[in-house]
Amino acid sequence: MMETEYGPGRTIPHPVMFRVLDSEAEDTTIPEIRVEHKSEFAYYPGCIDYYDVEMQFSHMNYGDTNHGIIFDSSIKLLRAVGIQPMILDRSFMKCCGHDQLWQGKVDVFERMRDYNTKLIKMLGVKTFITSCAEGYRTFKLDYKLDGVRVVHITQFLYERGLRIPPQPETAKKIRVAFQDPCRSGRQMPLDPVYEEPRELVKRVDNAELVELKTFRADAQCCGVAQMMYCNDKTKGLTASRMDEASDVGADYLLVACPKCLTHFGCLHHENKWKPGEERYAFKVMDVTQFLAERLPGDYPTGSNIDAKRKEPPLPGRRG
Amino acid sequence: MSGLATAPAVAPKPPSVLPSPPADPLVAYYRNVRQMNLALAKERYKQGFKVRTQEYIRGRGTLAIVDEEICMGCTHCFDNCAFEAIDMVDRKFALPEYTYTSRKAIIIEDNCVGCEKCAIVCPVDAITMVTKHGFEVKDGRVVSTTAPPPAPRPAAPMAATPRPVTPLPAARPAPSPTTPPKTEAPPERTETLTAKPPPKPEPKEEAETEESTTESETREEDEG
Numbered sequence: 001m002m003e004t005e006y007g008p009g010r011t012i013p014h015p016v017m018f019r020v021l022d023s024e025a026e027d028t029t030i031p032e033i034r035v036e037h038k039s040e041f042a043y044y045p046g047c048i049d050y051y052d053v054e055m056q057f058s059h060m061n062y063g064d065t066n067h068g069i070i071f072d073s074s075i076k077l078l079r080a081v082g083i084q085p086m087i088l089d090r091s092f093m094k095c096c097g098h099d100q101l102w103q104g105k106v107d108v109f110e111r112m113r114d115y116n117t118k119l120i121k122m123l124g125v126k127t128f129i130t131s132c133a134e135g136y137r138t139f140k141l142d143y144k145l146d147g148v149r150v151v152h153i154t155q156f157l158y159e160r161g162l163r164i165p166p167q168p169e170t171a172k173k174i175r176v177a178f179q180d181p182c183r184s185g186r187q188m189p190l191d192p193v194y195e196e197p198r199e200l201v202k203r204v205d206n207a208e209l210v211e212l213k214t215f216r217a218d219a220q221c222c223g224v225a226q227m228m229y230c231n232d233k234t235k236g237l238t239a240s241r242m243d244e245a246s247d248v249g250a251d252y253l254l255v256a257c258p259k260c261l262t263h264f265g266c267l268h269h270e271n272k273w274k275p276g277e278e279r280y281a282f283k284v285m286d287v288t289q290f291l292a293e294r295l296p297g298d299y300p301t302g303s304n305i306d307a308k309r310k311e312p313p314l315p316g317r318r319g
Numbered sequence: 320m321s322g323l324a325t326a327p328a329v330a331p332k333p334p335s336v337l338p339s340p341p342a343d344p345l346v347a348y349y350r351n352v353r354q355m356n357l358a359l360a361k362e363r364y365k366q367g368f369k370v371r372t373q374e375y376i377r378g379r380g381t382l383a384i385v386d387e388e389i390c391m392g393c394t395h396c397f398d399n400c401a402f403e404a405i406d407m408v409d410r411k412f413a414l415p416e417y418t419y420t421s422r423k424a425i426i427i428e429d430n431c432v433g434c435e436k437c438a439i440v441c442p443v444d445a446i447t448m449v450t451k452h453g454f455e456v457k458d459g460r461v462v463s464t465t466a467p468p469p470a471p472r473p474a475a476p477m478a479a480t481p482r483p484v485t486p487l488p489a490a491r492p493a494p495s496p497t498t499p500p501k502t503e504a505p506p507e508r509t510e511t512l513t514a515k516p517p518p519k520p521e522p523k524e525e526a527e528t529e530e531s532t533t534e535s536e537t538r539e540e541d542e543g
Binding site: 052087091 | 345348349352353355356357359360361363364366367391412414417419421442
């Protein structure tokens with residue numbers, strides 16, 4: 001492991017991201033849509049590609065945090081329960097508008113909402129599956145999708161009875177902690193997602209579910225909701241939450257929200273290069289990735305990681 | 320059969336990105352969607368980043384400042400500064416029952432030349448460009464507020480010097496007939512030219528300091 005003086009970066013460039021996402025609302029003409037596999041089950045990946053691009057831009061992703069794998073894992077899991085979902089990808093869909101709404105840009109949000117609602121109705125979606133906690137809340141509460149059922153992917157897998165095959169006997173016992181996202185948990189007045197991810201994790205043979213110091217409705221925040229900003233207070237919250245995970249001796253810290261993954265992964269990555277930081281020895285990953293890795297077979301798609309970014313940059317100036 | 324037939328047809332396109340063409344056409348479909356989405360995100364992100372390069376003033380007379388409450392220590396500016404004008408420091412913070420350190424960027428003002436590079440790359444807009452003392456922004460340009468900029472100033476003394484010089488030639492003829500005083504004349508000129516403005520303040524300061532010291536001495540003497 002390489003030791004760097006200042007570490008390889010740690011945060012997310014939100015103003016650039018906000019400009020990119022806001023600019024999506026400017027043009028609301030419907031493009032030509034090609035959906036090869038029409039289905040009443042639609043999967044919406046959300047902004048995970050944008051997070052990946054940003055994390056690589058801001059020097060904090062060298063192959064350990066992968067948002068794109070959420071897409072792959074979700075497809076793999078959905079196919080494991082016998083569904084070939086239609087992909088509502090970002091070439092014709094827009095951002096769900098969660099960040100814009102919670103930052104007070106209501107007009108931007110409403111443009112995105114009207115556009116997305118029109119498309120979802122047009123494509124005849126009956127079940128709208130999302131792997132993002134914020135998207136789940138936004139599509140369920142803030143959109144008015146009458147006749148469309150919005151589910152978080154863990155809910156859908158649970159009710160469809162996902163089976164995890166027995167793990168090989170050589171696999172060692174692991175302790176798994178779960179971080180409850182705010183948006184799909186305590187900020188969801190109806191149908192909060194508490195039980196389903198825990199039940200799914202319990203179906204893995206060698207995994208033992210351990211609860212953090214605060215959990216379910218009392219769960220402490222990952223530090224940053226809606227990427228409002230990353231400052232000293234939020235970084236402290238993230239650090240204290242990760243300390244809870246290391247206190248219970250977790251091998252995996254699972255999240256169900258890409259933004260939790262971003263912030264935990266960021267701090268995890270920052271401390272990984274520091275000598276003598278054994279307290280962050282656990283892995284941080286999305287619950288879908290954890291489950292998909294326990295299924296036989298490979299992911300349907302390749303990795304999202306830039307092959308050039310395997311190591312942190314040299315300390316000091318790069319010129 | 321149709322699926323198998325289409326898979327090799329699709330295969331020639333992806334190999335540039337992916338090493339092994341998938342056997343399952345559905346996998347190929349999901350893979351293509353995945354890669355296309357990622358390429359789209361990268362393209363959009365580039366455009367969003369381009370906008371930032373138009374946002375800040377730049378040039379001589381400007382200085383970068385860091386808002387420490389916003390700065391999150393990503394070392395982006397540190398990596399990109401070409402003048403070693405940025406350094407990273409660790410600041411300590413305390414939450415209730417929890418302390419931690421956080422990295423902050425600081426500007427070394429002597430080295431900062433006002434290229435806006437750090438402000439452009441700052442992911443959270445913590446760095447802004449301000450004008451130095453004596454400069455202001457007019458019509459999108461940084462101009463000096465001190466009346467004529469430094470360039471004309473040396474010209475003004477040059478214009479002023481000939482005037483005192485002109486009387487000297489008139490004064491010269493008187494000493495010129497005598498050869499020995501020539502050595503004395505140049506010192507006289509220099510005295511007349513330069514002695515008027517600068518030496519006056521110097522003696523004053525000296526006098527003031529002397530006075531103050533003498534006063535204190537006298538006071539001490541009085542007290543003693």
